[in-house]
Amino acid sequence: MKVELYNEILEEIKSFSGPGRKCGLYLQEKFPSISDYTLGSIYSLEYQRKMKRNRPKVYKRLKELYDRYNNAVKAGEDVGVMMRLASEVDLSPALLARIILEKYYEKHPEKSTEPVTKGFITKLMKDTTLIKDKDLAYEVYLCVIYDDQYGSISDCIKHSIGQEYELRLQRMVKDLNIAFRDEEHLRRHGYDKTPDIKLEIPIAVDGFVVNWIESKALFGDEEGHNTYFKDQYLSYWNRFGPGLVIYWFGFVETLELHNEKCIIIREDFPTNITLMDPTSIEPHPVTS
Structure with missing residues (x-):
């Protein structure tokens, strides 16, 4: 995706006032040529970053917000008090609920039958009947x-989509009769950081040697890619050599200018593949 188009989408997201569902519909109307998955991924990434920026501001107002929640409940206000507060402070409803829940158990530790840890709060968020x-x-x-x-x-939702595209990648590799080991196999054999696919025999994509393939069911932007490169891709490269990263929902064009010796980036499974044939001196190309 061109940088100019990506920046235009970001500006529309930042200037939009309203819930994510409405913003998604607005983006689809504004950019009809771009897939819903791509627009949704760009919005989600920007939303997560906004939450990280806004969270410290909310913590500074935590006592006020907690007191307002309690007063509203005591006054018999309509349900949805937390959601209205979340909208007011521009924070994720689930995140504000977690923060207020933490504050509640901080003030009322006797209400808990076990230590109030992050894991305990997470359990309550997943099963609110325990509150x-x-x-x-x-x-x-x-x-x-x-x-x-x-x-x-x-x-x-993100985990399910991620698994769907990992399975899609595995099917594509199997259809080409390319031998590989998946992430689960590698971890059973003691590898801590593992790509989704480790090829038994390297392939070449547009002349670039590929030893492993990583599937990312999201849009690749500079910030996210740099984090993945530091935390994942560099480890794969150090252990297995150069590889291929697929951002299934597209990526900003500037990513192709970086890391050319370690990885190559695509938005779909490549078609210009050359397989190494151990029985032959010359490699042979295949079409996927």
């Missing part, structure tokens, strides 16, 4: 159900 305070439980439940960009539901 003894019925008003608090329902408010948290509404926030979790409503929030499609942050929290357990969003994580499940």
